[in-house]
Amino acid sequence: MPQVTLSVNGKSHTVDIEGRTLLVELLREKLRLTGTHVGCDTSQCGACVVHIDGESVKSCTTLAAMCEGASVTTIEGLAKADGTLHPMQEAFREYHALQCGFCTPGMVMSAVDLVQKHPEGLSELEIREGLEGNLCRCTGYHNIVKAIAAAAEVMHGKRETIAAAAQ
Numbered sequence: 001m002p003q004v005t006l007s008v009n010g011k012s013h014t015v016d017i018e019g020r021t022l023l024v025e026l027l028r029e030k031l032r033l034t035g036t037h038v039g040c041d042t043s044q045c046g047a048c049v050v051h052i053d054g055e056s057v058k059s060c061t062t063l064a065a066m067c068e069g070a071s072v073t074t075i076e077g078l079a080k081a082d083g084t085l086h087p088m089q090e091a092f093r094e095y096h097a098l099q100c101g102f103c104t105p106g107m108v109m110s111a112v113d114l115v116q117k118h119p120e121g122l123s124e125l126e127i128r129e130g131l132e133g134n135l136c137r138c139t140g141y142h143n144i145v146k147a148i149a150a151a152a153e154v155m156h157g158k159r160e161t162i163a164a165a166a167q
């Protein structure tokens, strides 16, 4: 059986795969990292977004075989080892940017990539456009946009904490 060797959240894994195995299947079924969700399976909803070498990708349409040597980060790998949340996770919590939470892992991973790519800052419109590939059935997006704007200020050193950004 073919194998793929990749790093997931800083840990190396060599995993048996089939040619058709998807990255999301490898993560959820082989490595039991079930924080990455599957909503549509057809690259529409963004629930399955993870980072490959720092770039957000939809893992439901990425073949595991293409990830040889890659460094993958999932929602489980975003917080620090001591449990300190990433500013984006903290902002989602502080701004009540989730309800059922189904979209949240993918939304957070997409948002981190979006903010990292815009150190100059993002307007509300740019945040909304940047999240076009992530669907949320619950929140109406308003608090998600506010959370991302707050996290962006912290990630780019314009505010010290999410709490400060919330004031």
Ligand code: FES
Pocket (backbone or CB within 6 Å): 037, 038, 039, 040, 041, 042, 043, 044, 045, 046, 047, 048, 049, 058, 059, 060, 061
């Ligand atoms: S499950 Fe991948 S985009 Fe919906």
Ligand code: FES
Pocket (backbone or CB within 6 Å): 097, 098, 099, 100, 101, 102, 103, 104, 135, 136, 137, 138, 139
């Ligand atoms: S919080 Fe329910 S789908 Fe987004």
